[in-house]
Amino acid sequence: MTLRKRIDCRKGFCPSVTLAALLLIATFVGIHAFRGGIAEVTDTSPNQDILLQFEWPQFMGESSFTRFSSGPAPSTPEILWKAKVPGIQSYISAFDGMIFVTTSNSVVALDRATGGVLWETEVPLTSTWPVAYKIDNFHMIVEGSCLDPHTGEILWTSSEFSADTGIFNANVYSPEEKMFYTKVDSYIKAWSFADPSKPPTLVWTTYIPGGGKTGIGTTYGDGKVFAGSFKNQQLALDAKTGKVLWTTLTKGPMIFSGSYDADRFFRGGTDDNTMYCFNATNGDTLWTYTPGTDGYFTTRCAVAYGMVFELNKDGNLYAFNVETGDLVWKYQGPGTMLWPGHPTIADGKIYATTGQAAQYGGELGVSEFSCLDAYTGRVLWKLPIEALAPRESVAVAYGNLYLIPGNVTTAVDAISGGEYTTLDEVWAIGTHSIPVSSWSMWRADSAHSSSAAEGPSNLTLAWKFTTGGSVISSPSVADGIVYVGSQDKNLYALGAWSGQLIWKFATQNSIESSPAVANGRVYTGGDDGYVYCLDAYTGTLIWKTFVNGDLPYTYGSLVLKSSPAVYSGKIYLGSLDGFLYSLNADSGDVEWKFETEGPILSSPAIAGGFVYFYSEEPSVGALYALDAETGNMIWKQLLPYEHQFTGGNEMMGSPSVAAGMVFASSTLRTYFGINATTGKILWTFTDPDAMEFIVSSPIYVNGELFIIDKFSIACLNATNGNTLWSYFTGDELYVSPSYADGKIYIVTSQRHLYILDATNNGTKIASATTPSSSWSSPTISNGRLYVGNHDWNIYCYTDHITSELMPPPDTGQDPSVYIYILIIAILASLALLVGYLVKRGFKR
Structure with missing residues (x-):
């Protein structure tokens, strides 16, 4: 029997080759189902490249934790893509033209335009919810490891330094100071990244009375570090020396994180349900606001457009005037919040999880993620999801909104820090083409086309x-x-x-x-x-x-x-x-x-x-x-x-x-x-x-x-x-x-x-x-x-377009579709092979 007869391609039908080809195609499709596709960085026009400047370099945006992006942001809930990332943890970062997320043992870089995996690197991780931090264009940090953001190559690993130090401990990197500030138990530590090609050196350590092991955020602002405390006080440290600059007594613990903006520091009080505004230079309390509800401010706030925004357990998203503390508006979600997350602001809009399904007492709430007009609180659109609050896994970068859908449970970090349910996905919301153009002189151009x-x-x-x-x-x-x-x-x-x-x-x-x-x-x-x-x-x-x-x-x-x-x-x-x-x-x-x-x-x-x-x-x-x-x-x-x-x-x-x-x-x-x-x-x-x-x-x-x-x-x-x-x-x-x-x-x-x-x-x-x-x-x-x-x-x-609560057009694909395609392709291939063999048997 000749080789030609063995493969039996006399009439253009090669069952073995066909089967192999179908299996190859099906396998390729199946791989894409689990990782959003392996993709190169998408080419963009020179105009669109302008949008690359709008990054989200750490999980709270920039070092002052205002959670504000200075670029464009979506006005409609169009889903551009969904990327499957099994075992995904909370928090998203976006820099160097990519999106960064983590799993329990790796860092994943995604293509901003497609969600395809650009690289994935296993790194030693010791804590829950690791975060990717940008150091510069050639170095990024995840816990104690430094990686090349473009390739995922591990450049060094430190046994002394870690960017993550405990549940809800919000640590911060300051590119202004080239220092990383971490909270370790009751201490704030400052690490120098003057030479990011090497592990950082410890510069100073400052004891924070009432610091505690968890739940204390560290914020940077204009040469100062703002540390919280369970001891009913707010502190400010000199960012270069660690010296305590001022301590101001409060009527409740100053935990989780605050925001710095224009010589003001803002932080929501939990036990006393009070929003605080401090003079960042001397610590004077400039104003407070207490809503008088059965709630509390927690997690983090956001600042932009002369307002400070924070969610409350009472189910409201509050907007305050930064100068006076007067209430500008509030938005009431579908119910109370088990544990509120934190809002994100960009382009005249505010994004937040405003409804949570999990409730104490066995009741069932409503999941809601909202986009509101930042000036009025008017609803622009909603989605029936949560963005993994209370961590609020949201980033606005490159003109799009990136989020990790997932729900909190009533355990809320009480057991392992993993009491959440997620879809193991990252979503990109935005438009395929963001208008970028110039009007470079009076009447647009030299001919006055206007x-x-x-x-x-x-x-x-x-x-x-x-x-x-x-x-x-x-x-x-x-x-x-x-x-x-x-x-x-x-x-x-x-x-x-x-x-x-x-x-x-x-x-x-x-x-x-x-x-x-x-x-x-x-x-x-x-x-x-x-x-x-x-x-x-x-x-x-x-x-x-x-x-x-x-x-x-x-x-x-x-x-x-x-x-x-x-x-x-x-x-x-x-x-x-x-x-x-x-x-x-x-x-x-x-x-x-x-x-x-x-x-x-x-x-x-x-x-x-x-x-x-x-x-x-x-x-x-x-x-x-x-x-x-x-x-x-x-x-x-x-x-x-x-x-x-x-x-x-x-x-x-x-x-x-x-x-x-x-x-x-x-x-x-x-x-x-x-x-x-x-x-x-x-x-x-x-x-x-x-x-x-x-x-x-x-x-x-x-x-x-x-x-x-x-x-x-x-x-x-x-x-x-x-x-x-x-x-x-x-x-x-x-x-x-x-x-x-x-x-x-x-x-x-x-x-x-x-x-x-x-x-x-x-x-x-x-x-x-x-x-x-x-x-x-x-x-x-x-x-x-x-x-x-x-x-x-x-x-x-x-343009802002209002859309009531409704599922958006899903331009992503359910991964199960690809699995069905894989199964059907294999079964079809087997059917072809069996049919061919039966046919040969009859001929004999």
Whole structure:
């Protein structure tokens, strides 16, 4: 018998090969069922890579234990993936682009986008619930072992140091101090990680009266370590020396963990059911709050947006004003809590287990995991699960929410520390594509398109940041940072998703112009006479150039100044001295300047190698076109002034360029369509009843032109200027509108923000009200709206979608499905083989 006959492939049917192939496929599927799939790190676009900065480097987030993420976070409960991790323990960390969890004997690194296992390493573990801590980009700690986070290789193991020291002992690593602070019995120990390639050295040990063996959290904040005690007192230690800085007596034990924020330390009291706020410098009790219920505060709190949040056994999630301790709101879950966990905050939302099935007395409660609006307590969505409270195994990182579903039992660590039930899974909740985009200068780009690809459909407050003066400047956004000026003379850099201050730079006068960002640098207008070039990430001054912009000027109504535009390595802006300046973006040197016959408030638009701008000349307005490279004039078009009782010479609008045309305006009531090459006026639109100054820039989109026409937004045919539709808002409109995916965003002088449907004659989609009016134009970036206000604030609005309690669409797979597939595949293979053998038998 030949080999060919043995395998019997004469008719394309090889039973042995078929069986082997099916078994191989089934085995591969079965492996994936248990580990979410072995995967490489998923490639992402450069824009999405911006999200990698938003990590969760230890189980409480960062070292001050605010449990706040400064990145985006999901507004809907869409499950991206579920990863099976048999024997999973509590706590999640996320750093270096990965998700880290532990089992009873190993550390597991998961792909953030798929849940696939990147590596798993067995490590010596001696305690329950080990935690992965980031030390730096090349070292991570799990108990006494240091690993390479990228490969899982164990770099060293210490017999003296351990990051985990007992049940509910929340230890902390401080990257600021390069020190790890652990609680061991009644002592706080500080370990130096100055050289993480070697095991740490013990720096100091401080005795904590009433320290106890379990349940004491250690928090770091601004050079201090805050230690709890069963002795009804709160202590603060010097983080470098261990010296006790202050001790404040309380009316109940200060156990579990607190949070540090802005020279305040917050901790919930258990026995006295009281929330405490301490002055972190001297220990003074600034305020307390006692709800008067049959409950207690326990585990941990969270801090963001000027509020501190904590769950209580009475079933409420409380939000307090950090300054006063006043109750801002509370959310009542479905019942009391056996043992509350701790909330997590990000992107204007708060996530927490707000209902627990286990109850004392044999009663059955309701599992509930909630996402709430952090400002109001309004429910955005719920899931019928628990996130392994009271440890609350939740992390917000890379724009997603990661959690370990699992329930507490009535034993609650009374026996072994393992009195929990879990699904042995990690879930990722979020969206497959998080909007990440830039709006890098006034009106989005050098041509003044005023457009973005995606904007919000409703206006839910994500954050606000308070400056020291009115914010007339329009925000610019790049690389996840918002740049905006204020009348307090500062240029601010803020986190685009958090509103947190990154840096601020002081100038010599109020800033009304809008900054421009390019190639890691940010450029200001000449508000105090100088253009400043700063490092976009640090605020460090690179150069400044005098452009004589701080001259006396009488405004008829609004106050605006020329904003810089970046084009082909140069900065272009107008000045009140009547010159249009071109500066070298790298050095600040004046490449050329062009003199007009009047002050320039207009912000230049650049396209096709030409610079277009207005000048307020003695008897008539002028639109100029210059060669962007040389500054030579290409053409000049006169734009007659239109007058009203407060004036009529103020050329505060700015042109936009698209489709071979320049769209321009007079001082009020009149717009023009002009050939961009020749300067010839092709059409004129005028409204004799419009008496409001034009300070805006028209928006061109697909043959249509959106303009402000008195109290209305009008849509014109961009080719001939004919009106297609007009929507009456009822409010005075001045500043430039913005556009994104079929929607128009406008700010009014009656303290309103509107979203209009540009595809349906301007029908109003959504609105919001601010405390004061605004001369800041709306900026659309990252799927959000950013705008300044006269009330000294910068606001960020986003979409929030409300969903009642219901199972979300399960995009993950039940592992049992894969097991069934495995069984069916094996049985099918055996059936084929038996059938083949029977057939051969009959033939013989």
